[in-house]
Amino acid sequence: MKSFKATFVAVLLVFGLVSLSSQTLAHSYVDTSTPEDGETVEETVDTITMHFDAGIEPATTAVVTDADGNEYTIGSEEFEGDDFIVHLDEPLPSGDYTVAWQALGADGHGTEGEFNFTVDAQEEEEVVEEEEPEVIEEEEADLEVEESAETDVEDEETDQNSGLVIAIVVAVLVVGFAVFFMSRRNKS
Structure with a gap:
């Protein structure tokens, strides 16, 4: 006995x-975002919010690019709990965008991924000379996001499940x- x-x-x-x-040991991945993955937004976007499913550290970063690979300048970043908020220097004009992120989780493990959205903002009726947003040409190494990032996310979720x-x-x-x-x- x-x-x-x-x-x-x-x-x-x-x-x-x-x-x-x-x-x-739960790693940090984007759970939801604003704009959401695949969403078409009908107004200009100057703030992007990513909500992570676990804690993140201030070493978390994001890069916003358009369909031509042009990188848009991030003015400031905020961390509020599990949210990572990116404020752009200029609002994003109409077009397709990719947000590639790299997160350092509270558990010390790094993760990465990306999500896409489209801006379909109505043009103002006034004819105003538009300035091009400040665009930074990316180096090849910075632009490349591993194709395995999505597979890693799926594998990690499968491992957790x-x-x-x-x-x-x-x-x-x-x-x-x-x-x-x-x-x-x-x-x-």
């Missing part, structure tokens, strides 16, 4: 530690063994 109790307590401790470790499934299976097995041994003990 003492060995059963010791085994049962040990299994519960291991289960508890596995559950806690999967919580603390499989950890949860394993934890649930272990919990069911522990309860099943406990019921089995308790019912066997009561018959004796």
Whole structure:
């Protein structure tokens, strides 16, 4: 009986530690954004907000580019909880945009990804000489975002989900063994 109790307590401790470790090892990925991935916005955009699914550190960065690969200047960045807010120097005119981000999670692991949106702002009726927004030509190395970033996100989410499934299976097995041994003990 003492060995059963010791085994049962040990299994519960291991289960508890596995559950806690999967919580603390969660990497930070963009959960939602404004504008959202794939969204068409009907007004100019001068602020982009990314909400991460876990804590992020101030080393988190973002690069905003248009369909031609031109980079738009970021004026300032804010961190509010799990939100990373990017304020652009100039509003984005109509066009297709990509936001490539790199995050340093609170767990110390780096993640990266990207999302896209379209600005379809109505032209003002007044004829005003428009200034081109300040565009920075990107170096080839800065522009390149690994194609595996999306695969990494999917793999990470699968890893997190499989950890949860394993934890649930272990919990069911522990309860099943406990019921089995308790019912066997009561018959004796």
